[in-house]
Amino acid sequence: MTREIRHLVVIGTGLIGGSVALALRRAGCVGRITGVGRSAENLQLAVDLGVIDDFSHDVAQAVADADMVLVSVPVSASADVFRAMAQNLPADAVITDAGSSKQSVMAAAAEYLPNPSRFVPAHPIAGTEESGAGAAFAELFDRHWCILTPDEATDADALARVRSLWEATGSRVMQMDAAAHDEHLAAVSHLPHVAAFALVNAVRKSGGDDPFRFAAGGFRDFTRIASSSPEMWRDIAMCNREALIAKLDALITELGVLRAAVDGGDADCLLTEFAAARAARDAWLLKYGDEL
Template sequence: MSSAEKPLIGHLVIVGVGLIGGSVSLALKKAGVVGHVTGVGRNRDNLELAQRIGIVDAWTHDVGEAVRDADVVLLAVPMSAYASVFAAMAKTLPEHAVVTDAGSTKQSTIIAANKFLPGPERFIAAHPIAGTEKSGAGAAFAELYEKRLCVITPVGDSSATALALVMQLWEKTGSRVVTMDAAEHDDFLASVSHLPHLAAFALVNAVRRQKSEGHDPFCFAAGGFRDFTRIASSSPEMWRDIALSNRDALLGQLDAFQQELNGMREALLADDADRLLKEFSAAREAREAWLAKHGDGL
C-alpha cells in the first residue's frame, strides 16, 4: 500500500488484547490494511507487551476515550464483559464507527449490542473459529486465522456498509467467511465447541477425584488422555462465561451427550458387545468422513 492510499481501516480499536484480538491486529498489519491500532485492557503489563511486540501502536485503560475517533472497534473480551464495554463506549462512539466482535456465542452478544449501543445496526457479530489453549498478547500470531472459518451473523437491520467492511476485515486476516443465523450458530457451536470443553473439564475432574494415598491416576495417563483433555488447559473464566451465555443450547447438547453415555453404560451392563461395536464403528466412520472432507477440521 502506497503512502497515498487510504487503508481499509484507518483506526482500529481492540478491546481485549490477547490471543484473539492480538492475532487480528497482527494479521491486518501483515496485510497492510490498517493504519493505527489502539489496545484497551485492564492489565498494564499485557498492554505494554502488546505495544512492545508491535500488536498495538498505543494503549489505554479507558474504553470511552479509545473509541472517540475509531473507525472499527473489535471486542475480544470475555462474554460477561460485553454489556459493560458496550455501555462504556456508547457516549463517545463516532456515528460512522463499525463494531464487531470475536465471541463464541452470538445471540447474547446481539442482545447486549441492541441494549447499549447507540447505533446497533453498525454492530456486526462475528465468530472466528480459531484459537489455542494459550492466552495473552504474547500468544498472538498473525497466521492464527489463515484458512479458518469465521462466522458472521447479521440481523435484519444490519447496515450493509458495516457488514461489507466486517466481512473484508475477517477476510484480510485469512479467514474463510460465511454468514448464518445467530441462533443456528449457537446451536452448532454448542455441540462442536462448547460441549467438548465441558467434557474435557469433566473428565479431568473425574480422574482428579480418584486420587488415593497410594497412587496418582494422572501418572498412568498417556497420549489419548493428553489429546482428549488438551482444551481443559483453556481459561476457566472464559469458558464459564461462554457456557452461561449459551446455556439453553448447551443444555440440549449435554442431554444428547448424556443419552449417548447412558446407552454405552447400558451396553456394558448387558455385556452387549454387538451394541458397543456398532456405536464405536458409527462414531469412527463419522469422524473419518469429517476428516476426509475437511482435513484437519478447517
C-alpha cells in the same frame, strides 16, 4: 478488495484480539492500533511485540477517534463494554466482536449501542489453549472459518467493512443466522470443552496417589482444550446455556447407552456404537479434513 482501517481499537488484547491486530498488520490494511484492557503488563507486552501502537484502560477514551472497534472480551462482559463506549463512539464507527455465542452479544448491542446497526457480530473459529498478547500470531485465522451473524437491521456498509476485515486476517467468511450459529457451536465447540473439563475432573476425583501418572498421548490429546481459560468457558456456557443443555443431555444419553452395555457385558452393542462413531468421524475428516 480489503478496506483500509484508519484507527482500530482492540478491546481485549489477548490471543484473539492480538492475532487480529497482527494479521491486519500483515495485510497492510490498518493504520494505528490501540489496545484496551485491564492489565498494564499485558498491554505493554503487546506494544513491545508490535501487536498494538498504544493502549488505554478507558474504553470510552480509546474509541473516541476509532473507525473500527473489535470487542474481544468474554461474552458476558460485552454489555459492559458496549455501555462504556456508547457516549464516545463516533457515528460512523463500525463495531465487530469475536464471541463464541452470538444471540446474547447481539441483545447487549441492541440495548446499549447508540446505533446497533453498525455492529456486525462475528465468530472466528480459531484459537489455541494459550492466552494473552504473548500468545498472539498473525497466522491464527488462515483458512479458518469466521461466521458473521448480521440481522435484518445491520447496515450494509458496516457489514461490507467487517467482512473485509475478517477476510484480511486470512479467514474464510460466511454468514449465518445467530440462533443457528449458537445451536451448531454448542455441539461442536462448547460441548467438547465442557466434556474435556469433566473428564479431567473425573480422573482428578478418582482417587489414588496420582491418578494422572499413566496418562499418555490419548488423554493429552483429548483433554488439551481443558487448559483453556475457565472464565471464558464459564461465560460461554452461561450465555449459550439453552443450546448447550440440549447437547449435554444428548451426551449423557450416549454415555448411558455405553454404561449399560459395559455393565451388561453387551460386547455387540459396544462394537456397534464404537464403529458408528468411527465411521462418522472418518466421514467428517474425509469431507472437511482439508479445512482443519
